[in-house]
Amino acid sequence: MAAPHLLLLQWLSLFFNFIIFTNIFFFAAAQLPGTWELLLPNAGIASMHTAVTRFNTVVLLDRTNIGPSRKMLPKGHCRNDPNDEVLKRDCYAHSVVLDLQTNTVRPLMILTDTWCSSGQFLPDGTLLQTGGDLDGVKKIRKFTPCEANGRCDWEELTDVELVDGRWYSTNQILPDGSVITVGGRGANTVEYYPPRKNGAVLLQFLAEAEDNQMDNLYPYLHLLPDGNLFIFANNKAVLYDHQGNKVVREYPPLDGGPRNYPSAGSSAMLALQGDYSTAVIVVCGGAQYGAFIERSTDTPAHGSCGRIVATEPNPVWQMEDMPFGRIMGDMVMLPTGEVLIINGAQAGTQGFELASNPCLYPVLYRPDEPVGLRFMTLNPGTVPRLYHSTANLLPDGRILVAGSNPHYFYKFKAEYPTELRIEAFSPEYLSLDRANIxxxxxxxxxxxxxxxxxxxxxxxxxxxxxxxxxxxxxxxxxxxxxxxxxxxxxxxxxxxxxxxxxxxxxxxxxxxxxxxxxxxxxxxxxxxxxxxxxxxxxxxxx
The missing domain is CATH 2.60.40.10 (Immunoglobulins)
Structure with missing residues (x-):
């Protein structure tokens, strides 16, 4: 056994090494690019769905059967739903619109359940919103935005509805201005708005991509410059001719396991440029297979990214690793053509209370750099953004970060509480030393x-x-x-x-x-x- 004074020296050495390491860590973090700011301490709701309008306002939307939010509807405005689990007469807002000039919110009235629904802007700037759960599963809604001081609100369409119920589906605007809605839980079909005569059309690929943990949900859709759709579900992708309703090409599978809900990866199409004949798709992150089935909160996420030139004759996935394993990261296209990866966790999976170890560090993906040099770690935030969080590019170049509610209802006393704060992250390009250019x-x-x-x-x-x-x-x-x-x-x-x-x-x-x-x-x-x-x-x- 070592002498007491040697043990003391060893302990002191470890202690001082820890202090030095900690100081280096915090110093390094403080020097990382990017800055954070709190825009609004209480938005009233946790935003599960977020969209920026042409009037420089932001629509924030949660599910309706969440119980009391922290924002009341105007006096005399209530939603009556005898099937609601918590409130049969609900006078709380579950959607608000944020004025970016004043950082204030105005409550909006949403009538049917928008839990895990989908959306897309129409050519005239109207936000189309489709599906959800329970009474919202076949609903189509519209929000026609207005000036921040206007009174625009949600409209629930009564003359048309979805052919198939859509829960966890994805929307994409098409070249003619119509919108395709793809997939959803128990819906291996596609349909369109405005509706087409053939209604909902079977897409067998979605059924083939389904497994025991439903990794074909919220499929990744990218409209390629040849007019076809790149559709990714689970670990597979196809090129889909939406006009002829047929798969015209299958891509090689992506290594690393499933990437879609509930495995919680993300995807982006890089900037289209030049003669617009080339489209590059990136898919990053995800949970280990089985984490959702086992309800594991501490299974490490993986950090692999696949990149494919979807328009090449014989494309292959090029693999690389992010600095962090990450699930539920949002990939945001920046005005420069770089991609910001923000939000999420380093362990677990998507689902209520199924993730841990928040990933507070944003990462910048620089597509023009060689493999191994594409990722840059940025200044960490302090607010965990887990399940049901969002990130959107703002017209001033900042990224609006909202939401995070890993609980079935609102829960403010928890390790990762329901999050009502709205933040903005400013990339390095908005730093003061670049203001002159x-x-x-x-x-x-x-x-x-x-x-x-x-x-x-x-x-x-x-x-x-x-x-x-x-x-x-x-x-x-x-x-x-x-x-x-x-x-x-x-x-x-x-x-x-x-x-x-x-x-x-x-x-x-x-x-x-x-x-x-x-x-x-x-x-x-x-x-x-x-x-x-x-x-x-x-x-x-x-």
Whole structure:
């Protein structure tokens, strides 16, 4: 046995090493890129579904049968539901709209259950919302946004409903402006809004991708620039011709196990650019298979990512690893073409109270870097964002982070309580030392037609060096670790032309058709040396 003084020296050595390590850790964390801010300490609801509107407001939506929220409906407005588990007469809001100028919320009235539903913006800027649970499983709803001081609210359609019940389905706007709804629990079909004559059409691929833990739910949908859909479910993907209702191609399986709900990975299509003939899909993270079945909260998540050029004749998945194993991470396309991976946990699976070890570190995925250098760890947050959390790009370049309710009802005394706070994460491109190269859009058309050449006028404090990009970002519907309809299109631009002191003119060419960019409202960003402007909304039409 070692002498007491040697034991003391060993203990002191360990102690001081711990102190040094801890100081290095916190110093390193403090120096990591990105900043956090609290936008709203209490939104009244935990947002399961989030979407940014063209009026620079944000729609936040939870399920209706959640019991009391922390936001009341206006006096005299209540929802009567004799089948509600908690409140037969419910006078609490389960949806709100956030004004980004004042960081205040206004309650909205939603009548039927939107639990694990889907959504997508229509070409006119209306948010289409489909399915849910119980009385909402076949419902179609619309929210037509308005100015922040307006009175717009949810409309439940009474003249049309879904053919099949849709719980855990995914929506995607198509080149003609219609919306396809794919899958859902017990629904291995697709259907459309406006409805088509053939109603719901069987997609056998979804049935084949289903397993004991239902890993075909919330399938990942990406509209490719050839007009077909890349559909990913479980660990498989197909190319789907939505016009002919047939699978035209099968992709090789992705290693690493299932990625969709409840295995809790995420996916994004990288920016479309050049001649728009190439589409690259990335799928990252996920739970170990069986964690959901076993109700395991501490099974480590994996951190593998697969990347595939979906438009190549014989594509293969290129594998790489994130800095952290992660489930329930949200992949957000930034105006620069990089991808932010944020939220989630490092162990467990999707489901109520089935995850642990929150992953507080956002990660930046830089697609143009070589394998091994693509991931950058960013400044960690302090608020765990687990099951039912969301992340959305804002027009000013920040990322709005909301939600997290890993409990069946609202529960505020728990290790990971129901989260009503709304935060914003600012990537490094918004740091003060880059303010002098941040462009300001001074002029841009409100409406742009496909293939049209148009001019954008910007101002910049320091002289422009190199090309200034003009990139169009969609406003997706964020839910369950996937942003439905997310898209970034880099426009063809001419070299920046000086106009006068600090002002420049950029000639741009709009996307050629709805396959590259479906019709609707987009956030138009000018990007100077990797720093985006505040976006201006433009309307892209045929």
């Amino acid at each position: 941040r462009p300001v859009i001074e002029g841009i058309p409100e409406t742009v037609r496909y293939g049209a050449v148009f001019e954008v006028v910007i101002s910049v404090s320091l002289p422009v060096v190199g090309m200034v990009e003009v990139n169009l970002g969609s406003a997706p519907f964020s839910t369950h670790s996937f942003s439905q309809g997310q898209r970034l299109v880099k426009l063809a631009v001419t070299p920046t032309s000086p106009e006068e002191s600090g002002r420049y003119k950029i000639s741009c060419t709009a996307p050629p058709n709805g396959k590259v960019a479906p019709p609707g409202y987009y956030m138009a960003f000018a990007v100077n040396q990797g720093v985006p402007s505040v976006a201006r909304w433009i309307y892209l039409v045929s």
